[in-house]
Amino acid sequence: MIRNENGINFDVGYPLSNKDVFIKVGNLVAELIPLIKKIILRIEDKNGRRFFIYAEGIDKFKYNEAAYHTVQGILDFMADYKTLYEVNFVHLFFGNNKWRMSDAMILHNAGKQEVEAVLKKRATAIRRDSQ
Numbered sequence: 001m002i003r004n005e006n007g008i009n010f011d012v013g014y015p016l017s018n019k020d021v022f023i024k025v026g027n028l029v030a031e032l033i034p035l036i037k038k039i040i041l042r043i044e045d046k047n048g049r050r051f052f053i054y055a056e057g058i059d060k061f062k063y064n065e066a067a068y069h070t071v072q073g074i075l076d077f078m079a080d081y082k083t084l085y086e087v088n089f090v091h092l093f094f095g096n097n098k099w100r101m102s103d104a105m106i107l108h109n110a111g112k113q114e115v116e117a118v119l120k121k122r123a124t125a126i127r128r129d130s131q
Contacts, residue, residue, distance in 0.1 A: 018066070026070070033077055040081065053083040075099040 040051045055078055061068035075085070076098040085099065110118070 026073070029074060036077075050082045053078050053081050055083055055085045058085055058087045072097050072099075 044051050055075065058071070058075070061071065078085075079099040079102045083099070
């Protein structure tokens, strides 16, 4: 068992369930975020501009699986900074997370007709799922 400076115990006993792993990682992230904020502020002060984050690989998460929901807190944290999120179109339609509600510029390589088709398909799926 490991105890950090805040008195939180991390039992590294085996076997760990997925739920246990998510809880432990969540606790670690919650502790690291204030430290990361301080580091980012120092970098911004030194460089004289906003910090930029490239959040690559979010598109690899399926929006309806637990792992995707686990990273939402981290994505919300990044929304306070200039962040480029690499996502699939479907990630833009589910949830009311801070990162999704922030000002956005959507970059894509699809034509207008393809974008309209995706939007219609997603709107139909959302209506169906909400019934």
